[in-house]
Amino acid sequence: MKREHMRIVGSVMLIVFFLxxxxxSAAEATKKQSPQVARGKYLVTIMACNDCHTPLKMGxxxxxxxxxxxxxxxxxxxxxxxxxAPAGPWIWSGTGTLTAFAGxxxxxxxxxxxxxxxxxxxxxxxxxxxxALRTGKHFGTSRDIQPPMPWPWYGKASEADLKAIYAYxxxxxxxxxxVPDYEPPKAATP
Numbered sequence: 001m002k003r004e005h006m007r008i009v010g011s012v013m014l015i016v017f018f019l020x021x022x023x024x025s026a027a028e029a030t031k032k033q034s035p036q037v038a039r040g041k042y043l044v045t046i047m048a049c050n051d052c053h054t055p056l057k058m059g060x061x062x063x064x065x066x067x068x069x070x071x072x073x074x075x076x077x078x079x080x081x082x083x084x085a086p087a088g089p090w091i092w093s094g095t096g097t098l099t100a101f102a103g104x105x106x107x108x109x110x111x112x113x114x115x116x117x118x119x120x121x122x123x124x125x126x127x128x129x130x131x132a133l134r135t136g137k138h139f140g141t142s143r144d145i146q147p148p149m150p151w152p153w154y155g156k157a158s159e160a161d162l163k164a165i166y167a168y169x170x171x172x173x174x175x176x177x178x179v180p181d182y183e184p185p186k187a188a189t190p
Contacts, residue, residue: 033171040168043161044071047154052110055097063096072120072175073112074099083107092147100180101148107183108146116174129166130159146182 033041044050050065055075057066069075075097083093083102092103099110112120121129124139131140134155138145145151157165 034167036164036167037171038168039161040164040166040171043157043165044168047165049113052098052148053113055099057097063098069175069177071113071169071172072177073179074109076119076178076180080107094148101146103147104185105146106185108149109179109182110149112175112177112179113169114172114175114177115170116176119176119178120174121169122174126163126166129169130162133157133162143182 049071053071053073054065054067055069055072055078056063058064074095078095078097078100080095080100086092086103092101094101101108114120115122117123124132128140132138132145133151135141136145136151136155137143154162
């Protein structure tokens with residue numbers, strides 16, 4: 001009887017230990033998300049970064065963000081046919097994933113914003129990230145950032161907000177996804 005009692009007490013103590021440890025771990029994880037990262041997450045959310053940089057998938061109520069690929073850009077495995085020609089007032093088109101766009105500027109693809117070192121922004125410094133959004137130049141010095149990326153508006157964010165966005169993007173899981181390069185418009189044939 002005493003042995004059975006000890007086993008029950010031991011089991012209860014073990015359960016209590018795991019419950020308390022779980023609560024402490026959750027509290028620690030919450031504490032570890034700095035106010036800057038939390039602010040960045042908020043800004044990425046309200047600035048609709050997921051609208052283009054997270055591929056849409058078909059859900060029960062229609063298209064919805066595929067959050068397992070959060071902010072990973074245009075899916076590398078999605079090979080596209082040539083875009084439709086612009087007609088009438090419709091001068092641009094986009095894919096169903098909302099990650100690739102075609103128009104007078106050529107074809108642009110939403111980049112991988114995850115911290116993957118090879119396919120995302122993992123090698124970007126904070127300075128490079130802010131410079132790209134302020135100048136509208138890829139890597140802050142290279143080719144123009146193409147539509148529909150609203151960099152002229154995002155570039156007006158405060159230095160603190162852009163640093164918070166960068167800090168949040170560095171905190172999310174890296175996703176290996178090599179987005180196709182921008183394709184300039186085809187030269188018109190005479």
